[in-house]
Amino acid sequence: MDTLEPAVDSRQYQLEQWLADQLGAQLTGVAAGSDAGFRRYFRYQHNGRSLIAMDAPPETEDCRPFIKVAAMLAESGVLVPEILAQDLEQGFLLLSDLGLQTYLDVMNSEGFSLSQADTYFADAISALIKFQLTSQPDQLPPYDEALLRRELSLFPEWYLQRHLGLTLDAELTNLLEQLFDQLINHIQPQHRVYVHRDYMPRNLMVNQGSGVGVLDFQDAVYGPISYDISCLFKDAFISWPEQKVSEWLSSYWSQAQQAGLPVPEQFADFQRDCDIMGAQRHLKVIGIFARICHRDGKPRYLADTTRFFKYLNTVAQRRPELPALKQLLALLETRIEGPL
Structure with missing residues (x-):
């Protein structure tokens, strides 16, 4: 019972x-x-x-x-x-009631195409920019260094130690500290806007009129402008071709510039910001999924940690700004004697 x-x-x-x-x-x-x-x-x-x-x-x-x-x-x-x-x-x-269909439901349905995804994500980008344009400091909790580090700490505490049973020896601890510092040093200079913090297809509703309905926004903060758009395309439950992600990011970046949002002048710089911000989120989510399993008795989320390690590997291969990430992933594979 x-x-x-x-x-x-x-x-x-x-x-x-x-x-x-x-x-x-x-x-x-x-x-x-x-x-x-x-x-x-x-x-x-x-x-x-x-x-x-x-x-x-x-x-x-x-x-x-x-x-x-x-x-x-x-x-x-x-x-x-x-x-x-x-x-x-x-x-x-x-x-x-905003209805029965989430973006994730539709995107996982048989026959769904990338051209259809273009339309859905265009609406999601438009809604995100509307929210970001109203941003003001001191209205939402700050997504500051302390919060970023608390989130990152979930990865070693819940995934490495609790789930994998690894010991945080000097080598592993040093690599984690290097990586967390590298992430924070690149994230902190980013301009701040309102951040939904879980802006992904599972929390977006198909609106039969026009646009998109938004759910699960109670954890919103004032933080890096790259966060939500990175979250949108690097989802916990569905993966997209990298070339397509780049196209969608470029579309957001162009519209954000035209709207007067504080994105970098060059798209390459914005893409770098998204990769690095995404890496912080991927590590956090892996830790959260392990915590949900071992603390809250909900193991189903752990199956998707593989997806986030793939995201992390992609970032590690193309971002020399994060040398500790590549080293950490290689070290973990030797410790667990297999792929992550």
Whole structure:
């Protein structure tokens, strides 16, 4: 028997009692997804309208950033769920429903082509630029060196030590320190904008009207301009040809320049920034996936760590600015006696 089931049932029961008070009707929902944290979503039908209820247990989740960033995105002209009712003490939100199809669903469907991806990503780029253009300091938490390093520390703590069982001896520790310093030294000078922090096909919704709907934005920060666009094309669940990624990055860079966003004057410099910013994210995500497995009991994400090591190998081969990355990957292969 799954020992978590009674707590899950109890939370949904409380949620639906709250919804009855809000809507004047007793509703029964169906699961509409969950995320890598502890939030869950349920879909309800009421008076001919589809609604989404978020269950965010207050002991582990805070709804306030979601509410704040939703308002910021909406004000910038980006489609996000409308917050119809809220109870922060219980951790419940009632939201409008942006539909059933994520970008990832469509992109993984049979017959999906790269030319179709061009259209979808054009809408995603347009929405991202809208959000970035409204950026102001001190409105969101800073994506500063301390946060970058905390994220990087997840890789040795959870993946190398906890998952692989490696010992962080002097050689490995020294390489990690060199790599983290190299990454930070290249990332810190980048210009800052609003950063969604998980801007990828799984969190983008197909809008039947026009444009794209955006979800899972509660962790937004004020950080490097290369972050979100790098995340968009180096996804956890789908990979794209490098030539195509370069074309899409170039399209974003050109539009961002025209819009007045602070991207580098030369595309080659921007592509370098994306590679290096991406490397930081790839290491972080590998660590997070290991933590989700070993701490939270969700092993399914670990299967995608191979994809991120492929991303890292691509960066290591073309970025002499990160000599420690190539050395680290080679060392790890000898330690585990096989490919990463």
